[in-house]
Structure formats: C-alpha cells, structure tokens
Amino acid sequence: MYSGAFLQSEEWGAFQKSIGRDVVRIEGVGQFLIHHLPFGQKYAFCPRGPVTDVSLDQLRSVADQLSVLFLRLEPNEQRPTSNSSFQKTIDISPPHTLITNLTQTEDQLLATMHEKTRYNIRLALRKGVEIEIHRDFPAIGRDPANGGGSPVQAGATEVALNSVWSLFEQTAKRGQFHLHPKWYYKTMLESGVAFLAVARFDGAVVAANIMIDDGTTRTYLHGASSDKHRQVMGPYLLHWELMKDAKQQGQTAYDWWGIAPEDANEKHPWSGITRFKLGFGGQRRNYPGTFDFVAHPLRYQLYQLSRTINRFLRP
DSSP, rough: OTTTTGGGGGHHHHHHHHHHOOEETTTTTTTEEEEEOOGEEEEETTTTTOOOOOOOOHHHHHHHTTOOOOOEEESSSSSSSSSEEEEEOSSSSSSSEEEEEETHHHHHHHHSOOHHHHHHHHHHHHOOOEEEOSSTTTEEEEEOOOOGBBBBBSHHHHHHHHHHHHHHHHHHHTTTTTOOOHHHHHHHHHHSSOOOEEEEEEEEEEEEEEEETTEEEEEHHHHHHHHGGGGHHHHHHHHHHHHHHHHHHOOOOOOOOOOOOOOTTTSSSTTHHHHHHHTTOOOOOOOOEEEEESOHHHHHHHHHHHHHHHHHOOO
C-alpha cells in the first residue's frame, strides 16, 4: 500500500473524465491525465506513478506515444537519478504523509494517540457533538440539512455541499490555500469516488471532511472546520468516528494525506495541521516528490520561460 494509490484507480480516472479531462491508461506504467498547453503543446501527468519501475527508454516511448512535451511523474520509491532528463518541479501530491494502522483494536488506537487528542475526543462526546457519514450521492443520499434523515432523490449533493461550503471557504482563508470550485467537489461526490462526513453541534455543522475509500485505505482528502464552536472539538470526534467506521468497512489504513516535513519548523504553513494529525498516531511516509521527465529539452525550456514571464506579468 502506498499513499495516494486512489489516484491510479479506474474510478479516479472516470471522475477525471467526467470533468472533461483526457485520461490515458498505459499498462505497466500508469494512468495519465493530459494537460493542454498553448500553441498545441501538452504534457501528461501520472499522479503517484509510474506504478512500476520503468526505464528511460520506456518513458521516452510513452512520451512519444502520447505526443507530449514532458511527463509529470510522482515516483513512489526512489528519487529519479540526476539524469538531465528529470527536472524537479513543484510538488502536486503531498510528499510527506502519515498512515494510521487500523488493524489495531480501538483501545490500541486510543493508546497510541496523544493524551490531548484522547481528551478532545471525550470532550466532543460530552458536549454532544454528533457525526453523520453521507455516502451514495445522489440516488440514496440523505439530506444533512435535515439531520441525515429522509432520503432525497434530487439535489442531494447540492444540499449537502451548501450546508458545508462556508466551512471550506473559512478554512481555505484561514489556512491560505486554494480550493477547487464547488462543482469539482459536487462531481466528485456524485461520481461515488468520495463521500462526505460532518460533525454537528446544536444542529450546526462544525466540521466536514471529504474522504476516499480505495482498496483497504481510507484517505482524508479535504477537511474544513467552523470558526464558531471550536471549543467543542468537532474535528477530533469526526476523525475518530471515521477511523472506527473504516475498520467496520474493512479498511486497514487511514491516510492523513499531507503533513509538514519532519525537519520543518513552526513557521511551516502546515505546522498546525501536522500537530493535529500527529496527535492521532501513525507512521510517517515520505515520497520523492514531483518531477518532469523532459522529452523535448529545447521546447521545455521555452515552456519554462513562458511560465516565468506569465508569473512576472500577473497582477
């Protein structure tokens, strides 16, 4: 098992196709998302791949087959050699994560948590925080605005997202990170590739997570929490209930999907969320990051130059 394996699943590929992206699966190499560039150029992104060891000749063959300027890769094992064909680029999938082993008993899981995390879980229970897990949009979705009660056939995803969207906007602003458009998450939920879980206090949503189950791994993909009622510790109970539910569903690993590097200081933008995640226990997993395999060096240099100029001219 490796973090982000869902990115190579057929279900994720189908979701990407549903939002208009070109997806190509190449046996023995991986699933590629085709990105179009100006002047008829394009590149192919293989998230968390290649899925097997491939040679330089194989990569060149794939680049020729796809008629792309370069291949954007996220190797799972070792950093590519210093071969000039590879260029380090900005990481897309998080290169550092935390995996909690769900084969442990609930008591064992609690014992591996930080004392403060256990306290906050118990506090949320005492305060009356309630957890709802909403699967199966839109056919048998249950309306979170109605306490997860009666089934709704039409607009279930829209209702669910509307009930939590302000939390995602608050969290993005607070954490200074970029959100996908709402329609992106709506399509993700409706495709069945992900599901929504919320924590409520006094009828109000105080935390929400978008989760993905793939094989034996449950991944915490996106999370949000309210600026109000922070004292009831909703996110702590939400994750604990999701971990217990994952065990019941047969998952054996809980992937926290992104933490700061081990040597990061307190000024790292992920330091706060990393402390939160580490409180639940687990083992660090580190990956090399994102690299471009350059099939056409001169045109790649021109592409890089144009990006630099665009960033300089951007207001």
